[in-house]
Amino acid sequence: MSKQLTVLESEVCCAPLTAATVSAEAATDLAAAFKALGDPVRLQLLSMIASADGGEACVCDLTPAFDLTGPTISHHLKVLREAGLVESDRRGTWVWYRANRPRMAALSALLDIAPAT
Amino acid sequence: MSKQLTVLESEVCCAPLTAATVSAEAATDLAAAFKALGDPVRLQLLSMIASADGGEACVCDLTPAFDLTGPTISHHLKVLREAGLVESDRRGTWVWYRANRPRMAALSALLDIAPAT
Numbered sequence: 094m095s096k097q098l099t100v101l102e103s104e105v106c107c108a109p110l111t112a113a114t115v116s117a118e119a120a121t122d123l124a125a126a127f128k129a130l131g132d133p134v135r136l137q138l139l140s141m142i143a144s145a146d147g148g149e150a151c152v153c154d155l156t157p158a159f160d161l162t163g164p165t166i167s168h169h170l171k172v173l174r175e176a177g178l179v180e181s182d183r184r185g186t187w188v189w190y191r192a193n194r195p196r197m198a199a200l201s202a203l204l205d206i207a208p209a210t
Numbered sequence: 211m212s213k214q215l216t217v218l219e220s221e222v223c224c225a226p227l228t229a230a231t232v233s234a235e236a237a238t239d240l241a242a243a244f245k246a247l248g249d250p251v252r253l254q255l256l257s258m259i260a261s262a263d264g265g266e267a268c269v270c271d272l273t274p275a276f277d278l279t280g281p282t283i284s285h286h287l288k289v290l291r292e293a294g295l296v297e298s299d300r301r302g303t304w305v306w307y308r309a310n311r312p313r314m315a316a317l318s319a320l321l322d323i324a325p326a327t
Contacts, residue, residue, distance in 0.1 A: 110314075115257040120250035128248025133237035136244070140232040143323055197227075197321045204318035206260055206311055 109206045126200055129176030134159060135169045142179055142190045149191040226323045243317055246293035251276060252286045259296055259307045266308040 142150045156166045173179045259267045290296045
């Protein structure tokens with residue numbers, strides 16, 4: 094089981110930033126996820142994984158898309174996994190990744206603020 | 211006029227990560243915004259600003275909520291502003307901040323992915 098930050102679903106899901114001030118505890122968890130998204134390569138990796146046919150992507154398909162070494166791509170995937178943004182399974186030689194959709198939905202809801210009144 | 215990263219609205223707005231792979235150019239802009247959100251204090255500041263009565267908050271109301279110095283809070287607000295997440299106006303002695311709602315909506319839409327099929 095990979096190390097993952099705890100998702101505080103009850104505090105996070107569906108409560109936009111305009112609804113109330115985020116608690117310090119929730120902010121720490123959420124900031125870790127946003128920090129993981131704060132890199133162009135990781136954002137592209139997550140995009141490739143989330144848009145892959147069948148909802149999952151093999152590391153063997155991800156690595157050739159970048160002008161980066163395998164270990165560098167593996168490091169970025171580890172950061173995404175530890176932030177709870179992707180989940181992974183090893184099958185034989187390769188590791189497969191899929192997006193953690195509830196986690197992404199919670200982050201989306203947080204930023205989904207109503208127009209100013 | 212404060213320095214702000216260009217928002218690539220046409221590429222960003224309303225296209226979730228599942229729709230297509232994010233281009234390298236868009237990923238750089240988006241990652242900068244997520245990186246700015248990747249700090250608990252900045253997330254709380256943005257939450258306080260976005261949820262403030264009238265949609266804007268005075269730096270004089272934000273600073274006392276944290277056990278941090280004024281310059282530290284100002285630095286965090288500058289990071290949020292340079293990432294295009296908040297806008298600011300000086301009125302007399304104080305600077306007032308409001309959330310850049312279209313920018314936040316674009317980030318929200320990006321993470322708003324449909325359930326796996």
